[in-house]
Amino acid sequence: MHQLEISDLITAVEPRSGRRLPVRRAEVIQQLRESGDERAVRIVAELPSDRDGVLDPHVVDRLLISVHTELQRLSEELRVGERLVHLLGPLFTAIRSTGARSGPYRLVDVGCGLGYLVRWLAATNALGADVELVGVDLDAALVGEAERLARAEGLGCRFVHGNAFDLPEAATVYVSTGVLHHFRGPALAEFFQVQAATPAHAFCHYDIAATRLAPIGAWVFHHARMRHPLGRHDGVVSARRAHSDETLLRAAAAPGIRPLLYEPRGSVNPFCTTLRPVIGVRPYLEAPLRLALGRAARRLVGPEHLAEATG
Template structure:
């Protein structure tokens, strides 16, 4: 049975209206105990509720902002921004050359949380002034805090509460960090299908590499760097829930998209690999992207490569 992340259970949002829904603490505890996670159940049992047993939304919000603030520090240590730009830079260069169209182009960060990636890109201008930076999340509190931080830092970017695939403006490239493992089964397929059905040219989603050492590494790193019990718990569970290379490429290989994996599991050192991306491009963009990447293009493989490796 798959373990569950506490943060996925203590908030609920109506998918159509975006309005927050009440969450009963007893129901969350029941789900965690049924998954065999008594430790997580004890963490949730300590969260405050109202007289009807509904989790206090303000306490939950404060908790999640605190956890995401610690996650931001982890992203800084892991140099997540630099890792993304290593691929996003060439990707936007390929799009510019292939389309021949002037900007602005639009990068949309799906499940942006506190907006670390978008704010880092705005601070560094790493993708160029013709790329508009937008962060989107279903959690209104996290989006509000991301917007506050961006205004405080005087950054040219924006944040939206809602569905990233329902924005009125078309995205050029969708990105995410640490989001894919939250989608299971058909939901993962639907995630990629929504992007294929959009006007986007490409996507680049970074998530935990499903190596044998990932859960142990996550436990050590989160114990050393995170103070909040919920953050420590969910960080380790995230590593256990990470999708295999085969699962990601199978889900991302949808009509109109060429699915590619950068640094597949069998080609990297499991002691050093923490995050790796699955990339999707419109077929006419693959050759320009490989040209821009140069020698690094050898690290990018499609489903046929993994099929040969498993024979």
């Protein structure tokens, strides 16, 4: 049975409205116990609840903001912003070259958390002034903190509490970091299908690379950098839940989308690879994207490449 991430269980919202729902501590403990994770049970048992056994939402919010703040430091150390721009820059170059739209373009970060990526892109202007930067999350507390940080830093980006696929304005490109492993079974393919059904030109989703060393690396990083046991626990579990290259490419093969993987598992050093993206582009964008990537285009492969490598 798959281990569960505590942070996925201690908050609950309606998927469409984002309205917060009460979470009973005993129910969370039962789910964790059924998954065989007694360490997680002990962590949740220490969280305060009211007389009805509902977890204190204010304590949960403060805890998740604290954990996400530490995750931001990890993102800074791993140079996540630079890694994404390495692909997002050529991707927007390819989109501009098609002349399909004169701008402004819109990048939407799905499950943005504290908005580190969006704020980093705004601070560096790495994608250009014609790209609007929007972060979206179902967690109101995280969005509120992202907005506060953006105001304090004087950044030209915005954050929305809600569903990233229900925005009134169409996205040009959807991105995410560390989100894909939260989707299990059919939900993973549905995640990509929803994006394929929008007017978006492409998506680029970074997640933990499912290498044999990923759980060990996650343990080292999170124990060195995370103070709260919840952050340490979820960091290791997320690495164990990472999807294989084959799973991602199959799921991303939505109608009207050409699925691609950058730096597949078999072509990289497992000691150095922590994150890698699955990309989906409209078929007419693949050639311009490869041209914009230059020599790095050799690292971009489709499902047929993996079939040959494993055949």
